[in-house]
Amino acid sequence: MRIFLLVSIFFSLSWSVYLSNKSCKECHKDIYNEYQRSYHSKGYFNDILHRQIADKISNKKYDCAVCHMPAAQNLKALVKGTERPSSSNIRQTDAISCFLCHEIAYVKKAHKYNHIILTKQTEGYKPSLYGELKNPDENDKHSSLNNPLYKDNVCTGCHAHKRNKNDLLIFKAMSDKQTSKECIKCHMPYIPGGNENMNKRARTKHRSHFFYGVHNDEMRKKSVDLELNLSKKKHLIITLKNKMTHPLIIQSAREMYLRVLVKRDGKIIWSNKKDKNSYFKYDYLKGKKEVVIPYEATSYKWFNNLGAKKSKVYDYFIEDLKKGDTITASFYIIIAKKECLDDIGLSSSGLDKPLLAKKIIKIVK
Ligand code: HEC
Ligand code: HEC
Ligand code: HEC
Ligand code: HEC
Ligand code: HEC
Numbered sequence: 001m002r003i004f005l006l007v008s009i010f011f012s013l014s015w016s017v018y019l020s021n022k023s024c025k026e027c028h029k030d031i032y033n034e035y036q037r038s039y040h041s042k043g044y045f046n047d048i049l050h051r052q053i054a055d056k057i058s059n060k061k062y063d064c065a066v067c068h069m070p071a072a073q074n075l076k077a078l079v080k081g082t083e084r085p086s087s088s089n090i091r092q093t094d095a096i097s098c099f100l101c102h103e104i105a106y107v108k109k110a111h112k113y114n115h116i117i118l119t120k121q122t123e124g125y126k127p128s129l130y131g132e133l134k135n136p137d138e139n140d141k142h143s144s145l146n147n148p149l150y151k152d153n154v155c156t157g158c159h160a161h162k163r164n165k166n167d168l169l170i171f172k173a174m175s176d177k178q179t180s181k182e183c184i185k186c187h188m189p190y191i192p193g194g195n196e197n198m199n200k201r202a203r204t205k206h207r208s209h210f211f212y213g214v215h216n217d218e219m220r221k222k223s224v225d226l227e228l229n230l231s232k233k234k235h236l237i238i239t240l241k242n243k244m245t246h247p248l249i250i251q252s253a254r255e256m257y258l259r260v261l262v263k264r265d266g267k268i269i270w271s272n273k274k275d276k277n278s279y280f281k282y283d284y285l286k287g288k289k290e291v292v293i294p295y296e297a298t299s300y301k302w303f304n305n306l307g308a309k310k311s312k313v314y315d316y317f318i319e320d321l322k323k324g325d326t327i328t329a330s331f332y333i334i335i336a337k338k339e340c341l342d343d344i345g346l347s348s349s350g351l352d353k354p355l356l357a358k359k360i361i362k363i364v365k
Contacts, residue, residue: 019098020094027139038209041095043068043096044064046095048346049336049344049349052345056293056343057295060081061080063079068095068096069092070096101154103129104150106149107157113162126140126142126143128142131145133146156174164294164296168298171250173247190207191205220356221358223248223331223333223357223358224243224331226331226360228362230321235317236327242309242311248305253336253337255279255334258272258278258314259330261328262318263327264325269325276304278314279304280304280305280306281337284297284299285300292337293340293344321364325363328361335355336349336351337352
C-alpha cells in the first residue's frame with residue numbers, strides 16, 4: 001500500500017527544470033570535484049571504451065542512454081534511434097547527472113532492467129533534492145528533502161541487473177533483497193570536510209562522491225582476500241575470498257585471475273596453469289558463433305564468476321617444493337579483455353594490462 005501511494009505521487013517525470021552538474025559547483029565545490037573524477041561523470045563523450053562499444057553495436061540506436069545518459073530529455077528518441085547523442089546538450093554530457101541521482105524517488109523492479117522513477121517537481125517552485133542531512137541549511141537553488149526510501153533505492157535502478165535483447169542475463173550484481181544502503185557504505189564512505197562551501201551548519205564530514213571502484217588502486221586491494229597454507233604433503237592450499245556484496249565480475253568486459261608462482265634463487269620453478277578454475281570471465285555465443293560483445297549474444301559459451309562473499313579453495317600439489325622457496329599468490333584484474341579491445345579497434349589502449357588487486361608472499365620453512 002505504502003509503495004502504491006508513493007508510485008502514484010511520484011508517477012511522472014517532470015522536465016520543467018534541470019540543474020546541470022556544473023551549476024552545483026557554485027556551492028558544492030568539493031563534491032563537484034570528487035564527482036568529476038568519478039566514473040559517474042563518464043559516458044559516451046568522455047569514455048573511449050564506452051563509445052567504441054556503443055558505436056560498434058549501432059550507429060543509429062543508443063539504448064545505453066537509460067543508464068549512461070539518464071538525464072537526457074530525448075531518452076526515448078535516443079533509444080529508438082530517431083535522434084543521436086549530441087555533445088552540445090548538457091543533459092547528455094552530464095552522464096550520471098548529480099541532479100538526476102538526487103531526484104530518484106523510487107525504483108520499479110523489472111525483468112530486463114529496473115526503471116528509475118523521479119520525483120515530480122512542482123512548476124514554479126525550487127526543485128527538491130533528496131538526501132540524509134539533518135536540518136539542512138536553506139539555499140535559493142533547491143530545497144532539500146529527507147526521503148527515507150532514497151537510500152534504499154538510489155543505486156538499484158542501474159546497478160541491479162541487465163538482460164540483452166535476446167533475454168540473456170549479461171549482468172546481475174544484486175539480489176532483489178539487497179538495498180543501496182550497503183553500496184553506499186563501501187562506495188561512498190564519509191570523508192572530512194563540509195558538503196557545501198559556506199558550511200553554515202559547521203559539518204565536519206560528507207559522503208565521498210569519488211565512487212571509487214575497479215579503476216582505483218586502493219579499492220581493488222579491498223576486493224578479495226587471499227590465504228595461503230602449506231600442508232606437510234606438499235599441497236599448497238590457497239583460499240580466494242570475494243569480500244564484496246556483489247560478484248567479482250559485473251561488467252562483462254572484465255577478466256580476473258589468480259597467479260601462483262614458486263621461485264627458487266630468483267627463477268620460477270612452478271606456476272599454476274591458466275586454467276578454467278583460476279580464470280574469471282564471460283565468453284558469449286550468438287547462435288554457434290563466438291562474439292565478444294554481449295549485446296547480440298544468445299548464450300554463454302563459458303563463464304566463471306565468484307558470487308558475493310563467496311570463497312574458492314585451490315589445492316595445488318608441488319612435488320619439488322624445498323625449504324627457502326618463495327611462493328607468491330596474486331590476484332589480477334583486467335579492465336577490458338584483449339578480444340574485446342581487438343574487436344572494437346582499441347588494441348593499443350593498454351586497457352588489457354593486468355592490474356594487481358592482491359598479493360601475498362610466503363617462504364617455505
Ligand atoms: C541497465 C543499465 C545499463 C545499460 C542499459 C547499459 N549499461 Fe553499461 N554499465 C552499467 C553499469 C551499472 C555499469 C557499471 C558497472 C560495472 O562497471 O560493472 C556499466 C559499465 C559499463 C562499461 C564499463 C566502463 C568502465 O570501464 O568502467 C562500459 C564500457 C559500458 N557499460 C558500456 C555500455 C554500452 C555500450 C551500453 C549500450 C549498448 C550499455 N553499457 C548499457 C549499466 C548499464
Ligand atoms: C550516483 C548517484 C549520485 C550522484 C551522481 C551524486 N550524488 Fe550526491 N549523494 C548521493 C548519495 C547516495 C548520498 C548520500 C546519502 C544521502 O544523502 O541520503 C549523497 C549525498 C550528497 C550530499 C549530502 C552531503 C553529505 O553530507 O553527505 C550532497 C550535498 C550531494 N550529495 C551533492 C551532490 C552533487 C553536487 C553532485 C554532483 C556534483 C552529486 N551529489 C552527485 C548520490 C549521488
Ligand atoms: C546556491 C547554492 C547551492 C547550489 C547551487 C546547490 N546547492 Fe545543494 N545545498 C546547498 C545548501 C546550502 C545545502 C545544505 C547544506 C547543509 O545543510 O549542510 C545543500 C544541500 C544539498 C543536498 C542535501 C539534501 C539533504 O536533504 O540531505 C543535496 C543532495 C544537494 N544539495 C544537491 C545539490 C545538487 C545536485 C546541486 C546541483 C544540481 C546543488 N545541490 C546545487 C546549496 C546549494
Ligand atoms: C542512473 C544510473 C546509475 C545510478 C543511479 C548509479 N549508478 Fe553507478 N554507475 C552507472 C554507470 C552507467 C556506471 C559506469 C560508468 C562508466 O564507466 O561509463 C557506473 C559506475 C559505478 C561504479 C564504478 C566505478 C569504477 O571506478 O569502476 C561504482 C562503484 C558505482 N557506479 C557505484 C554506484 C553507487 C554506490 C550508486 C548509488 C549511490 C550508483 N552507482 C548509482 C550508473 C548508475
Ligand atoms: C564490502 C564493500 C562493498 C560493498 C558492500 C559493495 N561494493 Fe562494489 N566494489 C567493492 C570493491 C572493493 C570494488 C573494487 C574491486 C572490483 O571491482 O573488483 C567494487 C567494485 C564495484 C563496481 C565496479 C565493478 C567493475 O568491474 O566495474 C561497481 C559498479 C560496484 N562495485 C557497485 C556496487 C553496488 C551497486 C553495490 C551495492 C549492491 C556495491 N558495489 C556494494 C566493494 C563493495
